[in-house]
Amino acid sequence: MPNTTLILLIILLPLAGFVMLGIYGRKFFRNTSGVIATSLLLLSTALAFYTAYGYFFKYGKTGGVYQKLVPLKYTWLQFSPGLSIDMGIIIDPISVMMLVVVTFVSLMVHVFSLGYMKGDERFPTYYAFLGLFTFSMLGLVVSSNIFQIYFFWELVGVSSFLLIGYHYDKPSAVAACKKAFIVTRFADVGFLIGILVLSYSSGTLDFNTLIATLTSPQTNEYKNAIAASFLGISALTWGLVLVFIGAAGKSAMFPLHIWLPDAMEGPTPVSALIHAATMVVAGVFLVARLFPVFAIVVPSALNLVAYVGAFSALFAAVIACTQTDIKRVLAYSTMSQIGYMMFALGVSKYGGENGLGYTASMFHLFTHAMFKALLFLGAGAVIHFVHSNEMKDMGGLRKLMPITHLTFLIGCLAIAGVPPFAGFFSKEEILLAAYQHNQSIYWIALIISALTAFYMFRLYFQIFWNKEHHPHGEHHGEGGLSMMMPLVLLAIGAAVAGFIPFGHFVSSDGTRLDTGFHLQFSIAPVALCLAGIFIAMRLYKKQNAMPQKLAASLKGFYKAAYHKFYIDEVYHFITKKIIFNLIGRPAAWFDKYIVDGLVNATGNGTEDFSATIKKFQSGKVQSYAIYFLAGAIGLALLFIYIWK
Amino acid sequence: MIQPGLYHILFISAALFFIGVYGFFTRRNLVTMLMSVELILNSVNLNFIAFNKYLWFDKMDGLFFSIFIIAIAAAEAAVAIAIIINLYRSHKSIDVEQAEELRY
Numbered sequence: 001m002p003n004t005t006l007i008l009l010i011i012l013l014p015l016a017g018f019v020m021l022g023i024y025g026r027k028f029f030r031n032t033s034g035v036i037a038t039s040l041l042l043l044s045t046a047l048a049f050y051t052a053y054g055y056f057f058k059y060g061k062t063g064g065v066y067q068k069l070v071p072l073k074y075t076w077l078q079f080s081p082g083l084s085i086d087m088g089i090i091i092d093p094i095s096v097m098m099l100v101v102v103t104f105v106s107l108m109v110h111v112f113s114l115g116y117m118k119g120d121e122r123f124p125t126y127y128a129f130l131g132l133f134t135f136s137m138l139g140l141v142v143s144s145n146i147f148q149i150y151f152f153w154e155l156v157g158v159s160s161f162l163l164i165g166y167h168y169d170k171p172s173a174v175a176a177c178k179k180a181f182i183v184t185r186f187a188d189v190g191f192l193i194g195i196l197v198l199s200y201s202s203g204t205l206d207f208n209t210l211i212a213t214l215t216s217p218q219t220n221e222y223k224n225a226i227a228a229s230f231l232g233i234s235a236l237t238w239g240l241v242l243v244f245i246g247a248a249g250k251s252a253m254f255p256l257h258i259w260l261p262d263a264m265e266g267p268t269p270v271s272a273l274i275h276a277a278t279m280v281v282a283g284v285f286l287v288a289r290l291f292p293v294f295a296i297v298v299p300s301a302l303n304l305v306a307y308v309g310a311f312s313a314l315f316a317a318v319i320a321c322t323q324t325d326i327k328r329v330l331a332y333s334t335m336s337q338i339g340y341m342m343f344a345l346g347v348s349k350y351g352g353e354n355g356l357g358y359t360a361s362m363f364h365l366f367t368h369a370m371f372k373a374l375l376f377l378g379a380g381a382v383i384h385f386v387h388s389n390e391m392k393d394m395g396g397l398r399k400l401m402p403i404t405h406l407t408f409l410i411g412c413l414a415i416a417g418v419p420p421f422a423g424f425f426s427k428e429e430i431l432l433a434a435y436q437h438n439q440s441i442y443w444i445a446l447i448i449s450a451l452t453a454f455y456m457f458r459l460y461f462q463i464f465w466n467k468e469h470h471p472h473g474e475h476h477g478e479g480g481l482s483m484m485m486p487l488v489l490l491a492i493g494a495a496v497a498g499f500i501p502f503g504h505f506v507s508s509d510g511t512r513l514d515t516g517f518h519l520q521f522s523i524a525p526v527a528l529c530l531a532g533i534f535i536a537m538r539l540y541k542k543q544n545a546m547p548q549k550l551a552a553s554l555k556g557f558y559k560a561a562y563h564k565f566y567i568d569e570v571y572h573f574i575t576k577k578i579i580f581n582l583i584g585r586p587a588a589w590f591d592k593y594i595v596d597g598l599v600n601a602t603g604n605g606t607e608d609f610s611a612t613i614k615k616f617q618s619g620k621v622q623s624y625a626i627y628f629l630a631g632a633i634g635l636a637l638l639f640i641y642i643w644k
Numbered sequence: 645m646i647q648p649g650l651y652h653i654l655f656i657s658a659a660l661f662f663i664g665v666y667g668f669f670t671r672r673n674l675v676t677m678l679m680s681v682e683l684i685l686n687s688v689n690l691n692f693i694a695f696n697k698y699l700w701f702d703k704m705d706g707l708f709f710s711i712f713i714i715a716i717a718a719a720e721a722a723v724a725i726a727i728i729i730n731l732y733r734s735h736k737s738i739d740v741e742q743a744e745e746l747r748y
Contacts, residue, residue, distance in 0.1 A: 619744030622669050622677075629665065 002055065002091050004071040006047050010099060011138045013044040014106075018131035025124025033124035034117075037131055038110040044134075045103040055096045056505050066510035068092040068208055070144050082203045088144030090207060093506040094288055094362055098141035101369045102278050104493075106134045108486035109273040112377050115483035116269055116384055126166060130273070133159035137278045141285060146195050147205050149286070153191070153250070156282060157184050160274050164266040176265040183259040187249020194242030198293075201235050207289065215296045240294055240301040244287065244308075251283025252335045253342060254312040258568055260335055264327040264389075268380030271327060275334050276372035281365050284341045291358060291508060295350035306346020310441045313339025315565070317451040321458065322562040325389045326379050329459050330372070333415065336448060337368050343445070344430040347437040348508065355508030357437065360429030363502040367422035370497050371414035374490035378408035381483055382463055391459075395466040395543075403484050405464050407491035412460045414494040416453035416529050419522070425498030428522055435521070449525050453532030461540035653694040660687035674728045674738045678721065685717045 017040040025033050060066050073088035110130060117126055136155035143149035158181075165177030199205045202213045213219050214236065233241075245256075252260040260280070264271055274280070287294065287305060294302045313336045320332035341361045348357025381404045386393050398405040414421035417428070427449060434442040503513035539550070560566065616627070660683055667680030689710040696706025728738055735742050 617747050619747030621740055621743070625668055 002051065002059065002069055002071045004089070007051055007071065007089055007091065007142070010044050010047045010051065010103065011135060011142065013040045013047075014131040014134040014138065016040060016131075018128050018135060021124045021128035021131065025128055026122075029124055031123075033127045034110070034114045037127035038107070038114065040131070041103065041107045041110050041134065044138075045107045048099040048103040051091075052096045052100045055091060056093075060091075060093075060096075064511060066093050066505070066507075068510075070208065073144060082209075083199065083205060085147040085205060086145040087148055089142045090144035091142070093510065094285065095141045097362060097366060097506055098285060099138060101366060102134065102137050102141065105276070105278065105369050105373045106130070106137075106273060108373060108377065108490055109269045111482050112272070112380065112486040113267075113269045115480045116380055117267065122166075126267070129159060129162045129166065130270075133163060133273065133278075137282070140282060144207055145205050146199065146207060146210065149289070150188075150192065150195060153246070153282065153286075154188065156250075156279055157181060157188070160184075160263070160279050163270040163274060164263045166266055166270065170265065172262075173265040176259075176262040180259040180263045183256055184249045187246050187256050190242045190249070191246020194239050194244075194246060197235055197239035197242060201239065211290070211292045214293045234298075236293075237298045237301050240290070240298050241304060243290065244301065244305055247283030247286045248308060249283070250286075251280050251338045251342065252312075253283070253308050253339065254315055255567065257312060257316070257335050258571060261328050261331045264325070264331050268327065268376060268383055271331070272373045272376030272380065275331060276369060276376050278369075280334060280338055281341070281369070284338060284345065284361065284365055287342070287345050288358065288362060291345065291348075292350055294345075295348065295358075295508070302346050302348075304346075306343045306438060306441060309339045309342025309344075309346055310444045311339070312336070313343065313448050314444055314451075315339075317448045317455065319565065320455040321451060324391045326382070326391060326394070326459060326463065327376075327389055329455060330375055330379060333375075333452065333455065334372055336452065337364070337372065337415070340427070340430055340445070340448070341365050341368070343441055344433055347434050347441055349437065351509045351511075353513070354437075355513065356429060356503075357433035358508035359503045359506055359513050360426060360433050362506045364423075364426035364430055366500075366502065367414070367426045367494070367497045370490055370493035371411045371421075371423060374407060374411040374487060374494050375415065377483075377486055377490065378404050378411060381487065382408075384483070391462040394463045396464070398464040404487060407487040408464070409460060410491045410494055412456045414498075416456050416533060417449055417525060418453075418529060418533075419526060420495075420498065422494050422496070422498035424522075424526070426502075427525065428518075429502075431525055432518065432521060446525060446528060450528040450532040453529040454536050457533045457536035458540050461536060465541050466543050650694055650698040653690060657687045657690040657694065660684075660690065672739050672741055674724075674731070674740055674743075677740065678724050678728070681724075682717060682721070685713055689713050 014037075017037045021029060021033050021037060029036060054060075055069075056066075060069075069091040071089055071091060073086050075084050076087050078084040110127070113126065113130070117123060120126060133156065136152050136159050140149055140152035140156060143152060161177050161181040164180050165173050167173040195205075198210065198214075202210045204210050204213065247253075249256045260275060263275065266274070294305070316332040316335035316339060320329050320336060323329045323332060341364050344357045344361035344364065346357070348355055348361070350358075381401065382394065382397065383389060385397070385401060385404075388394070410421065414423040417424045419425075431442060431445055431449070434445050501514075507513040563569075664680045664683030664687060667683065668677050671677050671680065692706040692710045692713075696703065700706070731743055732738050
């Protein structure tokens with residue numbers, strides 16, 4: 001059986017780091033805070049690997065099926081016998097996989113930051129925030145209760161807000177963190193309503209019970225949830241769609257993706273942590289957590305997931321081809337890859353061979369965490385070297401930063417899907433799943449994989465080749481060991497993670513799924529991806545006029561993509577022009593003149609009235625006595641003559 | 645010799661009451677005003693006793709009430725005189741019109 005204490009320790013060690021560094025960091029641990037946080041997380045990571053080993057190889061299986069174990073469940077708020085908010089731990093293949101991914105990537109980021117953030121004014125605070133973020137993410141993945149996941153979901157939102165806005169003296173960072181927080185909060189409202197709908201229809205908040213109730217057609221809850229409808233769509237579908245809106249907000253799916261590129265204002269290791277490996281996959285994780293309900297009961301909601309995912313993936317890939325800020329390219333590439341994971345879930349069915357998409361999605365999540373963290377950290381190393389995010393300031397860095405160059409190349413090959421790197425295997429499975437269940441999405445996915453290869457190698461050639469001469473000429477060399485070691489470790493991960501027989505461990509129903517390697521099938525994607533790399537090489541390996549010409553020939557389209565298809569402007573228009581003018585201003589007017597007016601009128605009336613009657617208090621005792629006597633006589637007359 | 649009846653006594657009481665009220669309204673000296681208040685209180689005492697004697701002569705309630713009122717009047721006089729002395733100390737005067745600022 002799983003060791004509850006150890007699993008609790010995995011989650012609580014980062015929290016301990018947060019509390020310690022948050023309270024005492026600036027006083028006592030100015031220089032040692034990085035080492036403290038990193039060693040705590042190292043312990044946490046080791047425990048996570050140990051737990052994963054134990055679960056996958058020792059006690060996880062019963063009769064060939066991986067079980068959902070709940071080693072800890074503490075009832076916290078009980079509303080009725082079935083309905084309670086619990087704090088618990090659920091141990092199943094995806095949560096164990098996520099524990100490993102989150103702790104490992106977070107550890108790499110911690111180590112990398114030792115070099116990257118060295119000498120920063122608020123070094124302890126930075127590590128405290130990293131600890132909080134890691135804690136919330138770990139808490140999220142092991143949540144056994146849908147309300148518990150919501151708590152940690154919000155905690156993730158808060159800590160990402162803190163990390164994105166880390167450079168709080170930079171107005172753009174402040175704007176970006178507010179944007180990230182508001183957009184994800186907006187989506188979380190959907191999630192909350194979704195939780196209420198689901199828990200109302202199933203009568204429980206516990207994941208295992210909820211899934212069991214809603215997927216068995218005999219139960220009354222199931223019948224009621226299907227029968228109850230709003231606008232012609234059943235309550236259950238509404239619930240799932242609303243939950244998906246929350247997931248889409250966190251995972252930056254169209255049209256709630258606008259916060260992700262701006263969130264690159266945070267320190268680069270933070271981008272690696274939040275936007276590569278952990279926070280943005282929370283949405284995918286949530287859909288995967290509720291996958292049986294999606295897949296068995298409401299395939300229409302799952303279709304929505306598939307199409308939103310596919311569209312976001314394509315949309316982001318096109319934008320990524322035109323951006324010039326390297327972190328933004330990576331941000332859009334993240335969005336595109338998350339889209340991959342989403343539609344892989346979307347095309348999947350529940351159980352057995354049909355659950356390939358589920359496995360593929362989780363597999364891609366796993367490999368993506370490796371290579372995207374690698375790419376972000378590599379980009380961080382480059383930015384650390386040239387002190388700029390813009391591609392035009394880079395070029396010809398391959399000789400100056402050989403290790404970064406090599407690891408970045410591995411990352412690019414992995415994300416482009418070149419065999420035998422990790423991305424190839426997971427993408428292959430996703431494409432296969434799409435091919436089996438939804439042909440139109442398969443064709444979109446093929447186009448995206450070519451685009452992915454193109455924009456990643458555009459980035460690669462622009463940074464490391466292109467101009468031979470480095471304009472800055474400052475040769476302080478690559479970062480120290482703390483910055484190179486994570487790159488190397490992640491590069492190893494990105495190179496070999498694909499060989500893990502993932503289907504043996506993670507599948508939609510816990511059974512063993514053999515994912516074969518299909519030679520004929522992989523010809524098309526690999527050929528397309530090589531074509532993408534080749535075009536990028538022709539355009540960007542040497543400095544030439546071709547990219548400008550190409551951009552000029554695609555004039556309107558290029559411009560639209562460069563401006564991110566004006567989505568920000570659309571939001572701006574909707575919020576500023578429509579919501580402000582049509583709702584905000586009348587509401588402000590109403591508040592100012594009606595609500596405030598009523599309050600002021602009450603005050604003014606009281607004031608006038610008291611000004612009138614205050615003359616009675618003259619201090620002349622005898623006039624008081626006259627009033628009193630007059631009153632007494634008046635009452636006497638009243639009782640004697642009128643009331644009798 | 646005419647035996648005094650209820651109405652005689654009530655008449656005296658009413659006269660006493662209005663003399664007191666008149667004194668209270670017209671005098672500016674606080675001590676005089678206090679004396680006027682005593683007149684009013686005693687007119688009430690007289691009423692109690694008269695009603696007790698002529699209407700419920702087998703009961704003692706009116707007598708007790710007047711004893712209470714005498715006790716309370718004594719206490720009230722003590723308090724009032726203390727206030728007047730303090731006023732005199734601060735204002736060098738016991739004119740009620742000098743005490744107008746007490747309203748604040």
